[in-house]
Amino acid sequence: MTHNQFLELVREMRHNQRQYFKHRTQSFLQRSKELEKQVDQHLADSNPTQQRTLF
Numbered sequence: 001m002t003h004n005q006f007l008e009l010v011r012e013m014r015h016n017q018r019q020y021f022k023h024r025t026q027s028f029l030q031r032s033k034e035l036e037k038q039v040d041q042h043l044a045d046s047n048p049t050q051q052r053t054l055f
Helices: 003-023 026-046
Strands: none
Touching: 003 026
């Protein structure tokens, strides 16, 4: 995913979030959650964290 595609995904997510809080419809809520998952997945894929063990 390119930087511009990611920005567009985030813009769409924020738009749907705002619409949900404005109208409180299930369709906006569901779409917001789907887009949030996509954003979270992209962030996780683009910056994998290396968790260290304590012992």
